[in-house]
Amino acid sequence: MSPLKPGRGRRRAEDVRRAAVAAATELLFEEGIRNVTFEKVAARAGVSKVTLYKWWPSPGSLAFEGYFGALEDVLSFPDTGDLRADLTTQLHAFVALLQRRGGVVAEIIGAAQSDPELAAALSAQYVRPRRDLAVDRLAAARRAGQIRPDVDLETIVDQLWGACYHRLLMPAEPLSTAFTDRLLDNLLRGITPDGPHRDEPSAPTD
Amino acid sequence: MSPLKPGRGRRRAEDVRRAAVAAATELLFEEGIRNVTFEKVAARAGVSKVTLYKWWPSPGSLAFEGYFGALEDVLSFPDTGDLRADLTTQLHAFVALLQRRGGVVAEIIGAAQSDPELAAALSAQYVRPRRDLAVDRLAAARRAGQIRPDVDLETIVDQLWGACYHRLLMPAEPLSTAFTDRLLDNLLRGITPDGPHRDEPSAPTD
Numbered sequence: 415m416s417p418l419k420p421g422r423g424r425r426r427a428e429d430v431r432r433a434a435v436a437a438a439t440e441l442l443f444e445e446g447i448r449n450v451t452f453e454k455v456a457a458r459a460g461v462s463k464v465t466l467y468k469w470w471p472s473p474g475s476l477a478f479e480g481y482f483g484a485l486e487d488v489l490s491f492p493d494t495g496d497l498r499a500d501l502t503t504q505l506h507a508f509v510a511l512l513q514r515r516g517g518v519v520a521e522i523i524g525a526a527q528s529d530p531e532l533a534a535a536l537s538a539q540y541v542r543p544r545r546d547l548a549v550d551r552l553a554a555a556r557r558a559g560q561i562r563p564d565v566d567l568e569t570i571v572d573q574l575w576g577a578c579y580h581r582l583l584m585p586a587e588p589l590s591t592a593f594t595d596r597l598l599d600n601l602l603r604g605i606t607p608d609g610p611h612r613d614e615p616s617a618p619t620d
Numbered sequence: 621m622s623p624l625k626p627g628r629g630r631r632r633a634e635d636v637r638r639a640a641v642a643a644a645t646e647l648l649f650e651e652g653i654r655n656v657t658f659e660k661v662a663a664r665a666g667v668s669k670v671t672l673y674k675w676w677p678s679p680g681s682l683a684f685e686g687y688f689g690a691l692e693d694v695l696s697f698p699d700t701g702d703l704r705a706d707l708t709t710q711l712h713a714f715v716a717l718l719q720r721r722g723g724v725v726a727e728i729i730g731a732a733q734s735d736p737e738l739a740a741a742l743s744a745q746y747v748r749p750r751r752d753l754a755v756d757r758l759a760a761a762r763r764a765g766q767i768r769p770d771v772d773l774e775t776i777v778d779q780l781w782g783a784c785y786h787r788l789l790m791p792a793e794p795l796s797t798a799f800t801d802r803l804l805d806n807l808l809r810g811i812t813p814d815g816p817h818r819d820e821p822s823a824p825t826d
């Protein structure tokens with residue numbers, strides 16, 4: 415990606431970048447986001463602080479870049495053609511991650527609420543790309559006739575993964591694979607007794 | 621609002637409490653949660669800082685108590701017997717509030733991710749009671765035969781209000797009444813073409 419600068423005894427920009435991201439990721443998982451400072455990352459990665467300031471608007475955005483890279487494989491979207499099975503696989507992996515690393519995830523999202531630069535990094539490097547991957551998988555299901563043509567796919571993202579983030583950030587009920595199975599069941603079947611394509615829910619009196 | 625206690629020259633505890641909460645709420649809406657300090661609340665409410673320290677574990681939890689009180693009326697759950705209409709009314713009011721005060725809401729939830737005392741206050745004074753109110757309304761609908769008996773009502777809360785918080789805290793797509801209408805439609809009808817009570821979604825090839 416970064417063009418090589420041969421000789422001179424200087425590390426390639428790409429190597430420096432990678433070392434900085436790796437150091438920030440380690441610090442993040444070991445000590446939490448508040449301890450990811452340019453000072454500490456520079457020392458651990460053997461790079462200059464000036465370089466870090468040049469490439470990242472804040473230590474938080476650097477930490478976040480590392481974090482996102484670390485998650486990418488865990489959170490891939492399978493496509494076996496079976497929508498329910500594939501979403502179950504992905505949501506179970508997602509919950510397992512939140513059970514293990516949820517503290518760091520919550521901390522990052524929390525910090526982003528009062529740090530516009532971190533918020534911008536979170537949005538560009540995580541929220542938007544993750545939504546797009548989910549919507550791609552859902553669009554394939556819609557093309558295969560497994561989702562009604564009039565359903566807005568972005569809304570489904572909020573009702574599956576967004577519902578999990580809700581339990582992470584505003585905890586009250588358990589965040590478990592049983593929960594994600596219920597999320598999926600509610601959406602695929604609907605929660606009313608009488609099925610889809612009705613404009614009004616049934617309303618018998620009791 | 622605060623009844624006067626005659627004689628003695630001392631305000632009743634209840635009055636002092638109410639004055640402190642009112643001052644904290646004003647500060648919160650005027651200046652954001654970071655500017656709600658015991659110092660400023662004490663000055664504005666005319667109460668001693670010692671009293672504030674005695675009653676609230678942190679300025680954040682005091683601010684949050686005021687915030688929750690201010691929202692209670694706006695976010696009530698109507699029960700006209702028509703589930704879709706009632707949820708639509710409530711979700712539209714909720715979105716209107718987030719559109720107007722979403723910055724403060726996001727800031728409070730964000731701060732709670734790294735402030736255990738604020739997290740405890742948020743949970744006890746907001747998350748749990750709000751969930752309970754929603755579940756009460758949903759339970760009435762289930763008794764009226766409008767929701768299948770096997771559906772977990774807590775899960776619905778995450779798929780309606782939780783989905784809205786997702787768009788607030790991890791912004792990417794608009795948080796609008798059109799969005800909450802789609803949330804409701806997805807859940808009430810289900811997103812698959814073939815209706816409920818099927819174990820497998822339909823999977824025609826195309």
